Amino acid sequence: MLKSFLPGVLLMTFFMIFGCGQQNCQKESVEYVNAQLDKLAPVELECDLSNLSDSDKKVLSKLVQAGKIIDELFLIQVDTENPHWLKTLESSPKDKPYLDLFTVMFGPWNRLEEEHPFLGTKAKPKGAGFYPEDMTKEEFHQAIAASPELENDFANTFTVIKRENGQLKAVPYHQVYADYVQKISVLLEEAAALTDDPTLEKFLKLRARDFLTDDYFESDMAWMDLAGNLEVVVGPYEVYEDNLFNYKAAYESFICVVDHEESEKLAVVSKYLNDMEHHLPIPNKYKNFNRGSSSPVKVVTEVYSAGDTKAGIQTTAFNLPNDERVREAKGSKKVMLKNIAKAKYDKCWIPIVQTVLAEKPLKNVSFDAYFNHVLMHEMSHGIGPGIIKINGTETTVQKELKELYSTIEECKADILGVYNMKFMIDKGVFPRDMEYSVYASYLGGMLRSIRFGIEEAHGGGVAIQWNYLFEKGAFITDENGKLDVDVSKIEDGVKALSKDVLMIEALGDYKAAKAFVDKYKVMSPLMQKCVDDLKHVPIDIRPSFPVVNELMSIK
DSSP: OOOEEOOHHHHHHHHHHHHHTTTTGGOOOOOHHHHHHHHHEEEEOOOTTTSSSSHHHHHHHHHHEEEEEEEHHHHHHTTTTTHHHHHHHHHHHGGGHHHHHHHHHHHSEEEETTEEEESSSSOOOOOTTTTTTTTTTHHHHHHHOOOOOHHHHHHHHHEEEETTTTTEEEHHHHHTTTHHHHHHHHHHHHHHHHSSOOOOOHHHHHHHHTTTTTTHHHHHHHHTTTOOSEEEEEEOOOOTTTTTTTTTOEEEEEEEOOOOHHHHHHHHHHTTTTHHHHHHHOOOGGGHHHSSSSSOOEEEEEEEEGGGGSSSSSSSSSOOOOOOHHHHHHEEEEEEEHHHHHHHHIIIIHHHHHHHHHHHHHHOOHHHHHHHHHHHHHHHTTSOOOEEETTTEEEEEHHHHHEEEEEEHHHHHHHHHHHHHHHHHHHHHSGGGGGGHHHHHHHHHHHHTTOOTTSSSSHHHHHHHHHHHHHSSSSOOTSSSSSETTTHHHHHHHHHHHHHHHHHHHHHHHHHHHHHHHHHOOOOHHHHHHHHHHHTSEEEEEEETTHHHHHHHHO
């Protein structure tokens, strides 16, 4: 692909900043950059604040300010050179397309094309900014072998690994990112002082404190009890950015308004959490009956998102917290971002199914089936193995599966989402006539995730499902090459895949996970053909938040 060089002044700036040669200061053509931006459909997210009190709006203003700092913080977690790139791009009006793509991707790597660099030629570090760029896995393991007492700190979710005097050292987030977390902590304290909601006040005060200690247990417990009009996530959670070990959490924020009526409609599902655990297709000894039974479901309108959740592909729903201590004590909360889901459905999902599905499944797809599968996906993150024992030693699935964990866990949540939808239909929670719609909508939606790239955790997890279920004959193609469902095989196929993935997690079996991923996380010819047929369809959305201007003007 042809590349052009940065204009003279900018090129000199990059020489000074990075000390790079001309080759390393290359950038992709503006045509390439614009083509990548075109893959993300622009959407202005609507959010009605008219029913909120003045105090709620003032709280939102403080939280948006904190979210903007989260954006800055995540940018350096991705790569410590990112602020230099950003400053240079902002100084050059002619580079606005590059700035726009850089802002979407939180760095110079295209998350839609397996981290392809569109600025410079440096490959994205697998460990992002969490480890020294030249550190190998072997060096990491050797350091622990030489000093076993370091293992907990090295594998800690909230430490950065640095090299000092030739030795690796784990440094807590609140020290590495001190300037950022202190500013966020102050804003959260100010928001807590403004709110009339006692549950939110408690959470914000505890979270303000925990930003300065990296121990989020108490504030995560308080987050589970939020009961007002605002749903707020702010902190380090997901480990997808750490592709070296999946140990290190990235900062993110969701600032949302609760739709109480819609939340109550879906809350009935959470009452069946223990029944879902009992129903898992694995021996009882591997089931997790120790997790808390609380599983609140919130349907919300997203006001603003920040950091990890906003990089590249937008989040439709989430299941938090990830701390197994909180999950065992209280359970987890499922939050559904309905305005995001509807925008994705309209802009991306419908054009996909119209292109690839056979006549019968196409007639049976629905937003309700799509949205409820998203709900069951998030529910399914909260069931199954979490804390496990290997050779008598307590550990976690995440720690044992290492860099494979995110892909395996996303695959688990997706396939169990379908498995549990059928279970809820059998229980009478969802109507019986939704069953075929679930399978049709699930098949049609798979390509949306695969188009994110199968190296990404969600896309990779769906690639596994696609290849496994086609191998089992649960999915087929008709005489026109369109995708179809074999209703005689789909239920057994879903159950078999659910069992296989759950047992990998239950046993913490890294070798089995590696073999499974290597076999099924591949771009099959049929998958590639479908992806090629969808080149005209946006891959995802690129949201803007017009309500933020209103909030930022509040005094």
